[in-house]
Amino acid sequence: MLGESQAPMDQTAKWMKTGGEGIPPAEGAESGNFLGLSPRAAALAVMILLGIVVGAAYFAGYPMRLNPAGAGAPYPHELARVSFAVGGDVIPHEPVRAAAEAAGGGVEGWGSLLADVSDVFKGADFGFVNLETPVAPAHSKGSKPFMFDAPVALPEALKANGIKIVSFANNHVMDQGWAGFAETRDHLKEIGLQFAGSGDTAGQTWQPLVVEANGIKVGWLGMTRWLNGNRNPDKDDQPHVNFFPYPGESGGAPGADEAQVLAAVKAARAQCDMLVISIHWGTEYAPAPRPEDVEMAHKMLDAGASVIVGHHPHVLQPIETYTTSDGRMAVIFYSLGNFLSNQSRNYVDGLMPDKDGDPRDSMIGLFSAVRNDYGPAGVKVELAHVGMLPVWGENNRNALAAGKAKTPNIHPVLIDRELPLVQAKLDSFNKLTKDGGELSEPYKQLFIDVNKDVKLLMDRRAQILARTGDEYVTDPPKLDAHKADAAKIPIKVQ
Numbered sequence: 001m002l003g004e005s006q007a008p009m010d011q012t013a014k015w016m017k018t019g020g021e022g023i024p025p026a027e028g029a030e031s032g033n034f035l036g037l038s039p040r041a042a043a044l045a046v047m048i049l050l051g052i053v054v055g056a057a058y059f060a061g062y063p064m065r066l067n068p069a070g071a072g073a074p075y076p077h078e079l080a081r082v083s084f085a086v087g088g089d090v091i092p093h094e095p096v097r098a099a100a101e102a103a104g105g106g107v108e109g110w111g112s113l114l115a116d117v118s119d120v121f122k123g124a125d126f127g128f129v130n131l132e133t134p135v136a137p138a139h140s141k142g143s144k145p146f147m148f149d150a151p152v153a154l155p156e157a158l159k160a161n162g163i164k165i166v167s168f169a170n171n172h173v174m175d176q177g178w179a180g181f182a183e184t185r186d187h188l189k190e191i192g193l194q195f196a197g198s199g200d201t202a203g204q205t206w207q208p209l210v211v212e213a214n215g216i217k218v219g220w221l222g223m224t225r226w227l228n229g230n231r232n233p234d235k236d237d238q239p240h241v242n243f244f245p246y247p248g249e250s251g252g253a254p255g256a257d258e259a260q261v262l263a264a265v266k267a268a269r270a271q272c273d274m275l276v277i278s279i280h281w282g283t284e285y286a287p288a289p290r291p292e293d294v295e296m297a298h299k300m301l302d303a304g305a306s307v308i309v310g311h312h313p314h315v316l317q318p319i320e321t322y323t324t325s326d327g328r329m330a331v332i333f334y335s336l337g338n339f340l341s342n343q344s345r346n347y348v349d350g351l352m353p354d355k356d357g358d359p360r361d362s363m364i365g366l367f368s369a370v371r372n373d374y375g376p377a378g379v380k381v382e383l384a385h386v387g388m389l390p391v392w393g394e395n396n397r398n399a400l401a402a403g404k405a406k407t408p409n410i411h412p413v414l415i416d417r418e419l420p421l422v423q424a425k426l427d428s429f430n431k432l433t434k435d436g437g438e439l440s441e442p443y444k445q446l447f448i449d450v451n452k453d454v455k456l457l458m459d460r461r462a463q464i465l466a467r468t469g470d471e472y473v474t475d476p477p478k479l480d481a482h483k484a485d486a487a488k489i490p491i492k493v494q
Contacts, residue, residue: 075372075373075374075377076372076373076374076380077372077373077375078370078371078373079371079372079373079379080214080215080370080371081214081216081368081370081371081384082125082211082212082213082214082216082218082368082369083123083126083367083368083385084124084125084127084128084218084276084365084366084367084368084369085120085123085126085127085128085162085364085365086127086128086129086309086333086336086364086365086366086367087121087127087128087129087336087339087362087364087365087391087412088129088130088336088338088339088362089129089130089311089312089314089336089338089339089340089341090129090130090131090132090154090158090166090339090340091132091133091148091338091341091342091343092133092148092149092150092154093148093341093342093343094342095342095345095397095408095410096113096341096410097143097150097151099113099407099408099409099410100112100113100153100154102407102408102409106153107153107156107160108157109153109157110153110154110157110158111157111160111161112411113157113340113411114157114158114161114340114411114412115161115411116412116413116418117364117391117413118161118162119162120364120389120476120477121161121162122161122162123162123477124162124366125213125214126164126165126211126213127161127162127163127164127165128163128164128165128166128167128220128278128309129158129163129166129339130166130167130170130311130336130339131155131166131167131168131170131195132148132170132171132172133148133150133154133172134148134149134172134173134174134176134181134183134184135149135150135151135152135154135155135183135187135188136149136176136179136180136183136184136187137149137151137152137183138183139176139177139179139180139183140176140180141175141176141177141180147175148172149175149176149180152187152191155187155188155191155193156191158193159191159192159193163193164193164194165193165194165195165209165211165220166188166193166194166196167195167196167197167222167278167280167309167311168185168195168197168198168222169196169197169198169222169223169241169242169278169280170197170224170226170311171224171227171228171280171312172228173198174227174228174230174231174241175228178233178238178239181198181239181241182238182239185198185200185239194209194211195209195222196209196220196222196278197222197224197241197242198222198240198242199239199242200239201237201238201239201240202232202236202237202240203236205240205241205242206221206223206256206261206264206267206268207268208220208221208275209221209222210271214371215371216273216370216371217271217272217273218272218273218274218275218369219271219272219274219275219276220275220276220278221242221265221268221275221276221277221278221305222242222277222279223242223243223244223256223261223277223278223279223280224241224242224243224279224280224281224312225244225245225279225280225281225282225312226245226280226281226312227241227243227245227251227253229251229253230251230253231243231251231252231253231254232254243256244256244257244261246292258296258299261300262300262303265277265303265304265305266303266304268304269303269304269305270304273369273371273381274307274381274382275304275306275307276305276306276307276308276309277300277305277307277309278309278311279308279309280310280311280312281312282310282312282313282317282334282335283313284312284314285314285315285358285359286313286315286317287315287316287317287355287358287467288317288334289310289317289318289335293310293334294320294334297320297322297334298322301322301328301330301332302324302326305330306328306331306369306382306383307331307332307333308330308332308333308334309333309336309365310332310333310334310335310336311335312335313335313337314335314338314341315337315338315358315359315361316335316336316337316358316361316362316363316464316467316468317334317335317467317468318334318467318468318469319331319333319388319471319472320332320334321471328382328383329382329383330383331383331386333365333388336362337358337361337362338359338360338362338393339362339393339412340393340411340412341393342395342397342410343359344356344357344358344359344360344393344395345395345397345398346398347360348398349452349455349456349459349460350452350459354459354463357463358463359393360392360393360395361390361391361392361393361460361467362390362391362392362393362412363388363391363464363468364388364389364391364414365386365387365388366385366386366387366388366389366472366474367384367385367386367387368383368384368385369381369382369384370382370383370385372384386472387472387473387474388468388472388473388474389414389415389416389473389474390414390416390461390464390465390473391412391414392412392413392415392418392456392460393410393411394409394410394411394412395409395410396408396409396410414476415457415460415464416461416473416476417476418457419458421479422450422453425450426447426450426451429443
């Protein structure tokens with residue numbers, strides 16, 4: 001027993017002989033032990049302490065990835081953003097008007113044609129389409145092929161479904177004469193639907209529409225290269241459209257030249273944080289932009305614009321990513337295609353050439369203006385979050401002709417949201433028949449129709465991405481549970 005207690009006493013004695021400097025040895029501590037622990041226990045204690053220290057440092061912000069907004073995080077840090085969703089041509093062909101009437105007429109009827117895509121526009125800070133029609137009931141000369149007019153309910157429905165900006169600079173703005181052009185602008189103002197591409201007078205043209213959200217100002221400079229042989233009013237105190245004709249193709253109407261347009265782009269950029277160009281250009285039904293339009297697009301981006309939103313060809317054209325001369329990333333949507341129209345109403349997938357369905361292919365372009373903090377390099381507003389949603393224009397014209405439908409139904413749908421719903425119907429059929437069950441007679445034709453619907457959407461999606469590229473394809477917003485359940489169908493077997 002005496003031998004067991006001798007070591008601690010010797011250690012204490014040694015400590016006292018040194019004058020009591022340092023930490024007194026723990027009772028029971030052996031020579032060379034840490035805090036009186038055995039070597040194995042001491043090693044474990046050291047590991048635990050190191051773990052606590054490292055863990056504390058980790059959760060305090062190291063490494064940087066746990067605290068991207070912290071002082072050590074890489075730049076840029078996003079401070080604010082404003083988002084946009086852009087669609088193509090809205091054309092009130094007579095069957096489109098009939099579809100709106102069949103759905104109840106008025107704002108509700110027109111709105112029903114947009115119901116399957118309205119959540120995309122409502123989810124953005126600003127939705128946009130090209131309004132390819134006058135809205136001039138008081139000065140209407142009537143509507144006929146290639147000459148349009150629309151009721152006030154159409155722009156009212158656009159606004160109710162998330163559209164806050166329209167282009168009113170295109171080849172149809174003068175379809176109802178100068179008075180109809182002026183009346184349309186008045187209706188848009190009354191509705192509170194903002195528009196780009198024209199001025200109250202000749203002297204007020206080529207001024208951008210500037211919208212603001214979250215402290216970011218985005219300018220929209222609209223213009224058209226076509227006027228269908230029309231021209232601006234003779235009197236300068238009347239409303240004028242921003243007309244930028246192709247050389248030798250103006251029909252004798254005066255308009256701005258390239259130098260004037262580029263000067264307007266630079267002036268517009270000085271009034272905002274980021275500039276968008278909305279331009280009605282190109283050749284109808286051409287799958288690619290005109291070479292001079294590609295050149296002009298690059299010049300406008302180098303002059304200060306960040307996004308170009310094109311329309312008029314009625315079919316999709318490529319999306320181009322462009323680096324400007326000052327190093328900014330920019331994007332060109334050469335043509336957004338038709339958004340709501342009656343073109344290619346008779347198209348049958350697999351029966352007709354693929355190009356015959358092109359006017360029903362569409363997309364919704366997505367992009368944001370983002371205020372980024374680069375720390376010591378300052379704060380910049382930049383283009384970000386570019387995307388696109390493939391869209392197909394549903395049209396039941398063939399079903400009406402075959403007596404399978406009683407009322408017209410024309411509306412755009414998001415392919416990547418519609419396709420899983422239709423595929424789920426097909427999967428239900430396949431599940432019930434895989435063990436040899438037979439479908440009841442009414443469902444045999446339905447099975448064929450569902451297969452055709454799946455193939456149609458898959459084929460058109462492939463056509464769209466072959467045209468635009470797939471770099472920017474974005475997942476659509478999720479369908480709410482109520483709509484998803486409504487899409488299901490009961491299936492019976494014999």
